[in-house]
Amino acid sequence: MAETFLFNALRAATDEEMARDRTVFVLGEDVGHYGGSYKVTKDLYKTYGELRLLDTPIAENSFTGMAVGAAMTGLRPIVEGMNMGFLLLAFNQIANNAGMLRYTSGGNFTLPMVIRGPGGVGRQLGAEHSQRLEAYFQAVPGLKIVACSTPYNAKGLLKSAIRDNNPVLFFEHVLLYNLKENLPDEEYLVPLDKAEVVRSGKDVTILTYSRMRHHVLQAVKGMEKEGIDPEVIDLISLKPIDLETVGESIRKTHRVIIVEECMKTGGIAAELIALINDNFFDELDAPVLRLSSQDIPTPYNGKLENLTIVQPEQIVEAAQKMVQALV
Amino acid sequence: MVQERIVPDTPVEGELSNKEEALRYYEDMVLGRTFEDKCAEMYYRGKMFGFVHLYNGQEAVSSGTILTMRPGVDYVCSTYRDHVHALSSGVPAREVMAELFGKATGCSKGRGGSMHLFSSQHKLLGGFAFVAEGIPVALGAAFQIRYRRDVMGEDDDRVVACFFGDGACNNGQFYECLNMAALWKLPILFVVENNKWAIGMDHYRATSQPEIYRKAESFDIPGHEVDGMDLLAMRSATLKGIDRARSGQGPTLIEALTYRFRGHSLADPDELRSLDEKEAWLSRDPIKRFETYILDRDLATQGELDDINKKIEEEIEEAVRFAEESPEPDPSELRRYVFAED
Numbered sequence: 258m259a260e261t262f263l264f265n266a267l268r269a270a271t272d273e274e275m276a277r278d279r280t281v282f283v284l285g286e287d288v289g290h291y292g293g294s295y296k297v298t299k300d301l302y303k304t305y306g307e308l309r310l311l312d313t314p315i316a317e318n319s320f321t322g323m324a325v326g327a328a329m330t331g332l333r334p335i336v337e338g339m340n341m342g343f344l345l346l347a348f349n350q351i352a353n354n355a356g357m358l359r360y361t362s363g364g365n366f367t368l369p370m371v372i373r374g375p376g377g378v379g380r381q382l383g384a385e386h387s388q389r390l391e392a393y394f395q396a397v398p399g400l401k402i403v404a405c406s407t408p409y410n411a412k413g414l415l416k417s418a419i420r421d422n423n424p425v426l427f428f429e430h431v432l433l434y435n436l437k438e439n440l441p442d443e444e445y446l447v448p449l450d451k452a453e454v455v456r457s458g459k460d461v462t463i464l465t466y467s468r469m470r471h472h473v474l475q476a477v478k479g480m481e482k483e484g485i486d487p488e489v490i491d492l493i494s495l496k497p498i499d500l501e502t503v504g505e506s507i508r509k510t511h512r513v514i515i516v517e518e519c520m521k522t523g524g525i526a527a528e529l530i531a532l533i534n535d536n537f538f539d540e541l542d543a544p545v546l547r548l549s550s551q552d553i554p555t556p557y558n559g560k561l562e563n564l565t566i567v568q569p570e571q572i573v574e575a576a577q578k579m580v581q582a583l584v
Numbered sequence: 585m586v587q588e589r590i591v592p593d594t595p596v597e598g599e600l601s602n603k604e605e606a607l608r609y610y611e612d613m614v615l616g617r618t619f620e621d622k623c624a625e626m627y628y629r630g631k632m633f634g635f636v637h638l639y640n641g642q643e644a645v646s647s648g649t650i651l652t653m654r655p656g657v658d659y660v661c662s663t664y665r666d667h668v669h670a671l672s673s674g675v676p677a678r679e680v681m682a683e684l685f686g687k688a689t690g691c692s693k694g695r696g697g698s699m700h701l702f703s704s705q706h707k708l709l710g711g712f713a714f715v716a717e718g719i720p721v722a723l724g725a726a727f728q729i730r731y732r733r734d735v736m737g738e739d740d741d742r743v744v745a746c747f748f749g750d751g752a753c754n755n756g757q758f759y760e761c762l763n764m765a766a767l768w769k770l771p772i773l774f775v776v777e778n779n780k781w782a783i784g785m786d787h788y789r790a791t792s793q794p795e796i797y798r799k800a801e802s803f804d805i806p807g808h809e810v811d812g813m814d815l816l817a818m819r820s821a822t823l824k825g826i827d828r829a830r831s832g833q834g835p836t837l838i839e840a841l842t843y844r845f846r847g848h849s850l851a852d853p854d855e856l857r858s859l860d861e862k863e864a865w866l867s868r869d870p871i872k873r874f875e876t877y878i879l880d881r882d883l884a885t886q887g888e889l890d891d892i893n894k895k896i897e898e899e900i901e902e903a904v905r906f907a908e909e910s911p912e913p914d915p916s917e918l919r920r921y922v923f924a925e926d
Binding site for chain 1: 659661690691692693694695696700702703704709710711712713714717719720721722723724725726727728730731734735736756757760761763764767920921922923924925926
């Protein structure tokens with residue numbers, strides 16, 4: 258495939274998996290005729306029909322529960338959250354049913370399903386459309402949580418998520434759909450549980466995911482000018498965390514900065530710091546530092562919105578402080 | 585004297601005249617009643633814990649619906665009051681009892697408990713503890729049937745029975761799912777067990793239109809008001825719903841007017857329901873009524889019914905013995921079943 262937009266990479270993944278397995282279907286608001294609010298399912302209904310690209314009424318709780326029932330009885334539903342924030346309405350079905358039902362049923366049922374869609378802070382979309390639900394859902398047992406960040410990993414991860422026999426929450430980012438990248442022509446999968454070492458370095462480990470990966474990479478340029486050599490890791494899997502890759506890096510750099518877009522309280526970094534302390538405390542030369550969004554509803558005003566989320570300069574500054582303090 | 589909403593004798597299509605079939609229904613109702621009475625005893629003896637919601641009085645709804653379908657083939661989706669739906673679906677009494685005892689041999693391996701009974705083998709989708717949350721799950725199973733038929737070209741004539749109570753009919757999921765089921769003509773029977781009380785909330789204090797079957801009209805689907813204390817009426821309404829579902833016409837709403845002879849759960853002091861009301865419904869005991877039907881038509885003798893009662897007593901005693909003697913789940917398997925690979 259030539260240069261491909263991220264939304265088209267997701268579309269290709271869906272298309273390939275639907276062609277490969279007739280039990281795979283997509284449901285959600287405007288996934289059929291309209292092609293999805295970010296065009297991830299554009300025209301797929303023409304190939305696969307209206308039952309496999311099922312346009313649902315606006316009833317998040319019920320269509321998510323319906324996907325649970327379909328998964329329990331042998332289909333492989335992909336629920337598109339038009340905006341992941343809407344899935345707050347389906348919290349019960351995601352937590353109590355998708356997440357816990359296999360366990361409470363003593364293994365009677367498996368739930369192969371994907372719940373995917375755009376999350377994150379966009380451009381002045383207002384608080385309700387700027388959610389980072391990965392933090393809300395991380396405490397639910399039985400869910401896998403994944404965040405894609407490039408066209409390449411978006412495609413390979415979504416294919417793996419569709420083939421996985423567990424419920425997978427698959428986070429895309431509203432501002433990354435138009436990223437472009439050359440993708441391989443041949444089929445490939447990206448494993449759900451592996452972090453990606455985006456840049457190797459020796460001075461500090463920067464753990465990040467989703468759109469913040471790109472903020473971090475921008476910041477890396479500034480760090481290089483300052484003579485700092487960071488290692489950048491895209492977590493990819495937010496649950497479970499790939500501690501092997503994280504640990505390997507910490508043993509090399511002994512310093513960690515976490516950059517996330519979710520809010521600080523109860524965020525992904527909060528859990529990650531606990532895991533790092535539990536597992537690699539002796540390797541650390543400094544306390545782990547986290548850069549998170551402010552603990553506030555995302556404001557509409559553009560300047561305030563920028564102040565709410567982490568900016569590249571802050572990442573450079575944090576890296577400087579951490580590395581210089583230890584020289 | 586309370587004025588109870590009681591359906592005048594529902595015209596029953598196709599009298600039940602086959603002895604074997606009649607006794608099957610009778611046995612299932614007796615099984616349900618006897619099982620639940622034993623649960624109360626075991627709960628008070630400290631053998632089971634948590635919230636336990638018994639089904640006494642409502643047996644005609646479970647037996648009349650599920651046995652009229654094909655247990656183990658057609659799907660059943662239940663609520664927290666699920667023991668008897670599980671039994672009618674064919675889950676062995678010993679496996680249900682063992683689950684209530686928290687044993688590894690329980691139908692949910694001791695992980696679920698009273699409100700989370702499951703059996704994939706018997707097509708029991710659960711055991712849903714929150715009011716109305718099972719309705720969309722049942723809808724998904726019904727969608728799956730249509731999907732297999734229309735997308736995968738399979739010859740699938742299964743149907744889904746989705747049980748819930750009057751309380752659930754004031755919840756959004758009820759309306760959302762009726763809409764989708766009607767929209768896509770899904771093979772599903774929505775069976776409301778209207779027992780008048782959502783714990784302590786009188787149905788008439790909770791809803792603006794107490795005649796639930798009339799809500800079907802808004803979705804352009806049939807709604808049947810059925811005497812839920814009458815096995816034959818339940819059977820007849822179910823037959824109509826199945827026909828409609830199999831012929832691709834979509835869902836049916838059945839409002840079964842029924843009553844629970846016990847409190848909401850074994851933890852409920854049951855202080856709000858009047859004695860008059862309870863007596864009015866106790867006099868309509870579905871098992872006694874069906875017994876009279878059988879004897880009046882000489883479908884079986886009292887002796888034959890007594891034999892069934894005795895057989896069920898023994899089955900329940902055996903279920904208790906099995907549950908008592910079964911092992912607890914292995915602590916080393918605490919984390920098992922969280923993920924599909926476990």
